[in-house]
Each structure stands twice: as C-alpha cells, then as structure tokens.
Amino acid sequence: xxxxxxxxxxxxxxxxxxxxxxxxxxxxxxxxxxxxxxxxxxxxxxxxxxxxxxxxxxxxxxxxxxxxxxxxxxxxxxxxxxxxxxxxxxxxxxxxxxxxxxxxxxxxxxxxxxxxxxxxxxxxxxxxxxxxxxxxxxxxxxxxxxxxxxxxxxxxxxxxxxxxxxxxxxxxx
Amino acid sequence: xxxxxxxxxxxxxxxxxxxxxxxxxxxxxxxxxxxxxxxxxxxxxxxxxxxxxxxxxxxxxxxxxxxxxxxxxxxxxxxxxxxxxxxxxxxxxxxxxxxxxxxxxxxxxxxxxxxxxxxxxxxxxxxxxxxxxxxxxxxxxxxxxxxxxxxxxxxxxxxxxxxxxxxxxxxxx
Numbered sequence: 568x569x570x571x572x573x574x575x576x577x578x579x580x581x582x583x584x585x586x587x588x589x590x591x592x593x594x595x596x597x598x599x600x601x602x603x604x605x606x607x608x609x610x611x612x613x614x615x616x617x618x619x620x621x622x623x624x625x626x627x628x629x630x631x632x633x634x635x636x637x638x639x640x641x642x643x644x645x646x647x648x649x650x651x652x653x654x655x656x657x658x659x660x661x662x663x664x665x666x667x668x669x670x671x672x673x674x675x676x677x678x679x680x681x682x683x684x685x686x687x688x689x690x691x692x693x694x695x696x697x698x699x700x701x702x703x704x705x706x707x708x709x710x711x712x713x714x715x716x717x718x719x720x721x722x723x724x725x726x727x728x729x730x731x732x733x734x735x736x737x738x739x740x
Numbered sequence: 741x742x743x744x745x746x747x748x749x750x751x752x753x754x755x756x757x758x759x760x761x762x763x764x765x766x767x768x769x770x771x772x773x774x775x776x777x778x779x780x781x782x783x784x785x786x787x788x789x790x791x792x793x794x795x796x797x798x799x800x801x802x803x804x805x806x807x808x809x810x811x812x813x814x815x816x817x818x819x820x821x822x823x824x825x826x827x828x829x830x831x832x833x834x835x836x837x838x839x840x841x842x843x844x845x846x847x848x849x850x851x852x853x854x855x856x857x858x859x860x861x862x863x864x865x866x867x868x869x870x871x872x873x874x875x876x877x878x879x880x881x882x883x884x885x886x887x888x889x890x891x892x893x894x895x896x897x898x899x900x901x902x903x904x905x906x907x908x909x910x911x912x913x
Contacts, residue, residue, distance in 0.1 A: 575748050575857055575875055584879050618791070619898045646908055704747055706757050711910045714887030721888075722895045725792045737884045 578677035585636040599740040632716035644679035751850035756810040773831040805889035818853035
C-alpha cells in the first residue's frame with residue numbers, strides 16, 4: 568500500500584480508482600464468460616440481460632460506465648473526450664472497450680488533472696446542458712453514476728446465476 | 741453550487757457526498773413505501789426482497805450502506821463508531837436509521853476529518869483484520885462498498901416494479 572500519500576488530490580480521487588474498478592469489472596465479465604461456456608449458455612443471454620424491462624442491458628451498463636470515466640478524465644484534464652462507437656455485442660468486445668478505456672485513463676497524468684477542482688465542465692444530453700465545477704462533477708456526478716453502472720452490471724450477472732461475490736466488485740489488492 | 745471550493749479535502753470527498761446519497765436513498769424508500777401502499781402490497785415483500793438467493797435483502801442493504809458511512813466518518817475523525825442494533829423491519833425503521841446516520845455525519849466537522857489521508861484505520865471482520873491508511877480506506881473501500889449497497893437497494897426496488905429512475909439514485913440538486 569502506498570505510504571507516501573500527502574494530501575488528497577483530484578487525480579488520486581479519480582484515475583487510479585477508476586482504473587482499479589474497471590479491472591474488477593473486467594475480471595467479473597471474464598467469470599461470466601467462463602460461466603456461460605461451462606453451462607453452454609449463449610453469451611448473448613448475459614450481454615442482453617436486464618434487471619427490469621426498462622433498465623439497460625449488461626452491454627450498455629459497461630458502455631456507460633466506461634463513458635463516464637473517459638469523459639471525466641478528459642474533461643478534468645481539459646482534453647477532447649474520446650468517442651467510442653457503442654457497438655459491442657460480445658464479451659471480447661466489451662473487454663476491448665474496457666482495456667481501451669484503461670489505456671486512455673493511464674495516458675492522463677496527475678499534472679493534467681490536479682488543480683481541476685474549479686474547472687468549468689459542461690455536459691450535453693440532447694438539448695439539455697448541465698454545468699458543473701470539476702470537484703462536484705467528480706464527486707456528485709461521476710462517482711455515483713460510475714458505481715451505479717458497475718454495480719448494476721454485477722447485479723445483472725448475480726441475478727442470472729454467475730458465481731460472484733462482493734470481493735469481485737470491490738477487489739482485493 | 742458552491743463556488744469557493746479550493747483544494748479537494750478528505751471532508752469534502754466524504755461527509756457531504758454521503759449525506760447527499762443517503763438523502764436520495766431516503767427518497768427512494770419513500771417512493772417504494774408509497775408504491776406498496778397504492779398497490780396494496782405488504783411492505784415486507786420489498787423489505788425482504790433480494791436480487792439473488794444469496795444476496796442480502798433490501799433491509800440489510802440499507803443497514804450496511806449506513807454502517808459504511810458512519811464507520812468512515814468516525815474512523816477518519818478518530819472517534820468510536822456508533823453501534824446500531826440492525827433490527828429494522830419496516831420502511832419507517834429504515835428511514836429512522838438513515839436519519840440517525842445523517843445526523844451523525846452532520847455532527848462530524850471538517851476540522852475532524854481533514855488531514856486524515858494517512859490515519860491508520862483497522863477494520864475487523866470476525867477474526868480477520870484489514871489495515872488501511874485513511875485515503876485508500878475512503879477511496880478503495882468505503883466508496884465502492886457504499887455505492888454497491890445503495891445501487892443494490894435501488895436495483896431490488898426497480899426489479900420489483902417500483903417506478904424509479906436514475907435521477908432518484910444520483911439526485912438532482
């Protein structure tokens with residue numbers, strides 16, 4: 568465990584946590600793919616599974632979770648947000664999206680993120696705009712939304728019988 | 741929105757976010773109680789609902805979510821962790837637990853929490869001990885676990901037909 572922490576920074580509160588949680592998500596999806604293979608279940612059953620008819624399926628949960636953190640890293644750093652096609656339909660494709668997102672996160676440096684507490688952030692959802700400062704964007708928007716989609720992905724798989732435990736979600740390193 | 745943010749602190753990254761998310765949880769449980777009443781469903785059906793046979797029911801999700809943040813606030817501040825009886829079986833009792841937790845969070849000051857990045861934190865689960873420093877305890881343990889149980893509570897209710905949307909989870913203020 569890192570002993571030389573100093574003061575909490577915007578970088579520490581974002582990029583390493585995001586990368587760590589995406590690593591856990593990747594391991595969870597691997598377990599789901601292995602389970603599907605062992606039980607001879609078409610993997611698309613899991614990829615398209617939902618907890619309620621008007622909730623997103625597993626694939627979309629992974630897409631949104633990755634969108635949230637690539638968007639956060641880019642916006643806090645003042646960069647353009649990378650655009651992904653949202654066309655993943657297999658476990659391998661979802662894994663590739665996660666790996667691409669982690670690589671992007673790791674390309675952003677602490678120097679780019681630190682000091683972004685008061686950076687002006689604008690999010691556009693169709694015609695609506697939402698304005699945040701960097702710190703509440705991270706704490707009140709990205710964090711809850713990111714964990715919401717990660718947990719929902721986990722819960723979809725648990726509900727469908729994949730043998731996972733909370734340590735798979737939280738990680739143990 | 742707060743304009744005078746300065747640098748991210750351990751207090752800002754914990755107590756206000758926790759209180760806000762517990763407020764959202766309270767509103768979600770209110771909607772579930774109202775739904776049960778309108779549909780003449782015994783509220784205990786929701787209180788005892790689970791997403792999988794070996795996942796905790798709604799009541800326990802709320803208990804653990806509140807435990808995580810009262811534990812975090814107390815440990816970062818170097819105080820004894822308040823002990824709750826874990827005997828809630830109704831929506832009113834769960835609401836009382838949430839209100840009690842929020843009141844405790846609000847009793848802890850920024851001066852008590854700030855600077856706790858390297859505070860030694862020990863968690864005991866039965867015979868096992870886990871050692872953290874304050875910052876990784878907050879970022880890698882409390883945050884993922886707290887959101888995990890909040891989202892699972894939400895997902896249990898969504899899966900059981902309560903009319904909720906993600907704005908109920910994330911909040912809109």
